Amino acid sequence: MLNKTAQFIIITTTLGVILTTTKPAKAATFTALNEGTVANTFTECINDGIALQVGKNPINDQGWQYAVDSFNDGVDGFQVGGAGKGYEIYSLALKETKDSIVVVINGNIPLTGIDGTRADDANIGWGDLFFNFTDKDFTTANNQGDLFGVRFAESNDSLVPNLGLYSNVTAISTTDINSGFDNLEDYNIRVNDACQGAGCGPSLGDLAADTSYFDQSQSLNTMGSGEFLTNIMYLSESELLDAGYDLNRFDGEHTIAFKFNKSGICDRGYCTSVPEPSAGVGLAALGLIMGFNSLCKGYSD
Incomplete structure (x- = not known):
């Protein structure tokens, strides 16, 4: 012994x-895209929109979660729906990494918008992208300064000065200067009355078109003000492939992809700590x- x-x-x-x-x-990991978080974007005239609700659909093996919109609910003048129509939105995808949130939007609207329109500036394009990390509806979060927003299209009518992520944003409507719908209810009525074909009917991706999350009497689609946090970085197709995004899943003519650092969101208390x-x-x-x-x-x- x-x-x-x-x-x-x-x-x-x-x-x-x-x-x-x-x-x-390992140090604790901080997650911003917690269950219930909602991200959404509309066009400048509210002739289509999409929302992704975290937890609504499973995250795939590559870390992506997708919201899929109706392929037949974009309004183009008196026509509604149909592949190839200019204002059709197909999908919104999100992925969270240790430091960033990655966003991919697929649709028929180019990043620079569509020229030759009845808008005041003759261009109709994308509104801004909003993030709601609270359990409040969009209007309540907006009124209480809890929304974050991303201006990702330089040609749009956003009132914040630069591309990037903003906190404490105020959402406004730009439909009056873009020959658009006064409110979401009018958009739903137009689509229901005029669309034809498979999948006909208004949709907002993970949310029903008549969802109470949005005030149906409003058409809030753009930032009127906000506090700048950080720039965005556009991503190429090769970078998306490296990140595991499926470029062949949707038929939209344009794929808009960017990422931004999430530290500003975490610094404001909207992230959850996961110790390891x-x-x-x-x-x-x-x-x-x-x-x-x-x-x-x-x-x-």
């Missing part, structure tokens, strides 16, 4: 090996320390 000196050497040597060869516990302790190593070390203490006690007896 080993004497106490030999036991002491074995315990201290083993403890030293564990503490020097084991990687330290190395519990097994801690227990092993604790056991050796207890053994060491017992051994020391034996020496003192």
